[in-house]
Amino acid sequence: SYVLTQPPSVSVAPGETARITCGGNKFGSKSVHWYQQKPGQAPVLVICCDNDRPSGIPERISGSNSGNTATLTISRVEAGDEAAYYCHVWDYSSNHHVFGGGTKLTVL
Amino acid sequence: EMQLVESGGGLVQPGGSLRLSCAASGFTFSTYSFNWVRQAPGKGLEWIAYIRRGTSVLYYADSVKGRFTISRDDAINSLFLQMNSLRNEDTAMYFCTRDEGTAGGMDVWGRGTTVTVSS
Numbered sequence: 001s002y003v004l005t006q007p008p009s010v011s012v013a014p015g016e017t018a019r020i021t022c023g024g025n026k027f028g029s030k031s032v033h034w035y036q037q038k039p040g041q042a043p044v045l046v047i048c049c050d051n052d053r054p055s056g057i058p059e060r061i062s063g064s065n066s067g068n069t070a071t072l073t074i075s076r077v078e079a080g081d082e083a084a085y086y087c088h089v090w091d092y093s094s095n096h097h098v099f100g101g102g103t104k105l106t107v108l
Numbered sequence: 109e110m111q112l113v114e115s116g117g118g119l120v121q122p123g124g125s126l127r128l129s130c131a132a133s134g135f136t137f138s139t140y141s142f143n144w145v146r147q148a149p150g151k152g153l154e155w156i157a158y159i160r161r162g163t164s165v166l167y168y169a170d171s172v173k174g175r176f177t178i179s180r181d182d183a184i185n186s187l188f189l190q191m192n193s194l195r196n197e198d199t200a201m202y203f204c205t206r207d208e209g210t211a212g213g214m215d216v217w218g219r220g221t222t223v224t225v226s227s
Binding site: 001031033035037041042043044045047048049054084086088090095096097098099100101102 | 143145152153154155158167169170203208211212213214215217218219220
């Protein structure tokens, strides 16, 4: 089955840039999506289709996808960005949605 | 406002059954595909079932295939998950999600309903 690999945790100081990676095989052929989940809440789509921001998502949040790695970048990190972040793709070979294991972003 | 509201969760014994519902509002339900996604306590997201708009195309994760059944009723804007032969490891928060298509993300999520499987 298709596997997405994320680091368990990333820490960054306020105002700095956080980069959260998501590794997968032959990523370039897949659209990668990212979700933010704060404690006790449902996930929220923050990046669709590699680098599109849904309405209401700040421009500080961006995505990229190259080779075998997708990256979620959060610039000028704020305390409110502290959350778990999940990457997600549709695996055409198995007709399954696949989520990464999630990365806990801590704002120092 | 686009909204999904899950219901039907609760405490059930191993081997038992439960039927979850998801009521949609604020958009044209019949034109979208949907998923069920679950999250065990303290764990990550796990996709478990998908139903395509307008067709009978269904997909399931291996962990629930043969035990769970996803269905929809476009007349009442509702999504369902029939869960049979429940196991302790099915304990989780269950979310219904709107699917933007195979190249899109899950752009609308419900708040979830909790299922606890325990004797």
